[in-house]
Amino acid sequence: MKLRTTLFSALFLGLYVTAHANPNPEPDHTKIPEWAVIKDLMFGDRVINPDDREVIRVYLNTRADDAATVPVMINGLIDQSPTDYIKTMYVIVDRNPIPTAGIFRFTPDSGRVKMETRLRFEQYSFVRAVAELNDGRLYMSQRWVKAAGGCSAPMGKNVAADSMGKMRFRVDDQVEYDKPMLIELQVRHPNESALASDLDPDHVPQFVRNVNVDYNGDPVMSGEVNYSLSDNPVFRFYFVPRAEGDLNVKVEDTHDSVYTQSMRVSEEDGVAAQ
Numbered sequence: 001m002k003l004r005t006t007l008f009s010a011l012f013l014g015l016y017v018t019a020h021a022n023p024n025p026e027p028d029h030t031k032i033p034e035w036a037v038i039k040d041l042m043f044g045d046r047v048i049n050p051d052d053r054e055v056i057r058v059y060l061n062t063r064a065d066d067a068a069t070v071p072v073m074i075n076g077l078i079d080q081s082p083t084d085y086i087k088t089m090y091v092i093v094d095r096n097p098i099p100t101a102g103i104f105r106f107t108p109d110s111g112r113v114k115m116e117t118r119l120r121f122e123q124y125s126f127v128r129a130v131a132e133l134n135d136g137r138l139y140m141s142q143r144w145v146k147a148a149g150g151c152s153a154p155m156g157k158n159v160a161a162d163s164m165g166k167m168r169f170r171v172d173d174q175v176e177y178d179k180p181m182l183i184e185l186q187v188r189h190p191n192e193s194a195l196a197s198d199l200d201p202d203h204v205p206q207f208v209r210n211v212n213v214d215y216n217g218d219p220v221m222s223g224e225v226n227y228s229l230s231d232n233p234v235f236r237f238y239f240v241p242r243a244e245g246d247l248n249v250k251v252e253d254t255h256d257s258v259y260t261q262s263m264r265v266s267e268e269d270g271v272a273a274q
């Protein structure tokens with residue numbers, strides 16, 4: 001009787017575990033077939049180190065409510081010094097039609113590396129941030145995200161022609177020379193996906209492809225991006241003002257439209273769009 005009870009208990013436990021198992025468990029990020037192809041194309045046989053040095057981290061909600069606009073924050077965890085700094089950050093969504101969502105470049109004058117933006121996810125996927133240091137070493141952080149249909153979701157209202165490319169700056173910090181300053185930049189743009197439903201068969205999707213930021217002519221941050229970023233793309237990043245000057249932004253899209261905006265920065269007067 002005792003043996004039968006034990007066997008029954010074991011069977012019941014097995015059925016319970018099976019019934020309550022995660023139907024979409026997180027896969028081993030090193031064994032994703034898409035990633036094997038992407039890694040080979042982008043990095044060849046270069047070694048990508050697991051982030052045991054605390055170089056870079058990805059933060060986001062892994063169960064997104066809206067796959068067309070998933071906020072993501074990627075933090076560099078080392079100081080940007082002239083001798084040791086993150087030179088390039090690759091943001092990759094393995095299973096998106098264009099996996100490389102963004103390639104962002106920084107300098108020691110970034111002070112700290114941070115990139116906050118909003119991503120689209122077409123399928124459940126890993127999002128990866130690969131940091132390339134100035135000496136060529138690579139480090140990676142990744143998160144598994146359960147979101148789907150964001151790239152092919154029907155487009156919302158079109159951006160009015162007179163507001164296309166308009167930019168909005170937001171600054172949370174007081175201006176202090178020689179200290180990192182956090183800037184939020186939002187660009188008014190549909191950033192349309194070619195997969196999105198559109199009743200007009202002749203309509204050509206339009207999305208941002210390049211963002212370049214300089215301060216008094218010196219590079220601060222640049223990015224090569226695509227429609228893996230959501231509409232009205234947002235960029236939050238640091239830079240270090242050394243003296244009074246102008247933060248200049250230039251945005252280009254796939255229709256060869258160019259949009260520019262400047263912001264005056266000074267310790268005395270704060271910031272003001274020009």
